[in-house]
Amino acid sequence: MKTFLNDFHLVFFLLTIAILAPFCIYFLKDNKELIAFISVCFGFGAYYFSVWIASAETTFSVEGGEFQIMQYARSLNITRNYSINLSNIRGFSIDDVTRGNKALFIYLDNTEYFKFSFRKVKESEEIKTYLATFINPLSIDTNPNFKSFFQAYLFAVKKVMIFLVLAISLTVFITHYLPFQGYTLVITCLISNVVIWMLTVRKPVKKMFFRYGAFYFFSNVFIYLSPLLAILIYRKVLEIKTEPLKLSKPHELIFKPAHLFYQFDKTVINPNEIQASTYSVSKNSSSRDRFFKVTHYFATPVASVDSIRINARYNLWLVKTFDQKIRKDLDQQLKSNLIQDFHIRYRSKFDSLLNNRPEFYVGDFYNMTAHQLLAGNANATVNNYILIPHWEKIETYKNELQKEVLYLLMAILSLNFLGCVFIAINR
Incomplete structure (x- = not known):
């Protein structure tokens, strides 16, 4: 039968991706859609190339109570031989590793296993019939520790709860105490999650004679990825606990450490005198989405005293966004007209909102789109402070955050x- 050397398959797959991806990103950096298309092509190409390189002719035989396995990878000129005493083999199973891809698993009494991925799925039935003559086939009914799904499920839940406590605690610690942001924070927390999952879930599950699907990293993806939501929970809880910084006038915030919420006794706003606006079209929608999103940005300065003057320069700005969804199947001219009509209507809405005094403001000093909107504006300074106005009570805002935290915990x-x-169905 034809299999492939799993370790070399992974090596060549990662190597091919590592070589091709930087070239793809460098030469096509201004065309994200083409990057996505070519990346998918490279991914599949790297997979099939690595399978071809690591392909091996595999022979199974039994001699004198020893189960003999011989693999020969012609492209790599590598030969591997395994000899296992039949008395040490607990059994075998042929399972789906990913959709449409099967592998043979030889399980030993010491909870270790051998994996042989099939290149041709039709060969799996032939080898299953052959192996069943001298090795026990394993299934959900042969696990010595768990005779029912419910028993296996309770065992998995206990191990996963331990994992969650440790993983979420460490995620919160990393988020709070270490100077990581963005992708660095996510990758660091993901690595810690995987390590904890391997120790608290994968290892115990494997020792209790579950089959490969129970401790395979792909089938456990929901488990070790879910604690990443704790990053969002931590930030929302921090918002809930934060009280607004109360200042007499807006310009006083410049001399204070950055804060999340602000309230001012006196402000001067006049969007009819000075207003800046733009819109950005989202490129993140998938090809299956019927709509794409357009985000409209409106900005106006806020002052501490006097009136807003056209020939003055300001470094405190209120920014409000409105989202619009447009069907992809419309013609380009109609899309453009819809965007312009929306922009005009919501410019007026922005003006009318500011007729009423906001209840509080959220500091959004790292909003790059807002800073780009103000860059070069005749009324803006080089260093601008972005504030998001809110007209609801801050208690109402925090109640919504509490609901979001509850939803994330439920997720x-x-x-x-x-x-x-x-895990349980692979016992």
């Missing part, structure tokens, strides 16, 4: 309970 638990299902 974490739901994802992990779903992950436990995949």
Whole structure:
């Protein structure tokens, strides 16, 4: 039968991606859609190239109570031989590793296993019939520790709960104490999640004679990815606990450490005198989405005293955004008209909103789109402070945050309970 050397398959796959990806990003950096298309092509190409390179002719035989396995990878000129005493083999199974891809698993009594990925799925039935003559086939009914799905599920839930406590605690610690932001923060927390998952879930599950699907990293993806939501929970809880910084006038915030919420006793706003606006079209929608999003930005200066003057320069700006969804199947001229009509209507809405005094303001000093909007504006300074106005009570705003925290916690638990299902059905 034809299999491939799993370790060399992974090596060549990662190597091919590592070589091609930088060239793709460098030469096509201004065309994100083409980058996405070519990246997918490179990904599939790297996969099939690595499978071809690591392909091996594999022979199974039994001699004198020893199960003999011989693999020969012609492209790499590598030969591998395995000899296992039949008395040390617990059994075998042929399972889907990913959709449409099967592998043979030889399980030993010491919880270790051998994996042989098939290149041709039709060969799996032939080898299954052959191996069943001298090795026990394993299934959900042969696990010595768990005779029912419910027993296996409870065991998985116990291990996953330990994982969640440790992973979420470490995620919060990293978010709070370490100077990581953006992708660096996510990658650091993901690595810590995977390590904890391997120790608290994968290892115990493997020792209790579950089959490969129960401790395979892909089938456990819901478990070790879910604690990343703790980053959002931590930030929202921080917002809920933060009280607004109360100042007499807006310009006083310049001399204070950056804060999340602000309230001012006196402000001067006049969007009819000075207003800046722009819109950005989202390029993140998938090809299946029927709509794409357009975000409209409106900005106006806020002053501490006197009136807003056309020939003056300001470094404190209120920015408000409005989202618009447009169908992709419309012609280009109609899309453009819809965007312009929306922009005009919501410019007026922005003006009318500011007729009433905002209840509080959220500091959004790192909003790059807003800073780009103000760059070069005759009324803006080089260093601008962005504030997002809110007209609802801050208690109402925090109540909504509390609901979002509850939804995120429910999402974490739901994802992990779903992950436990995949563990239990592979007992």
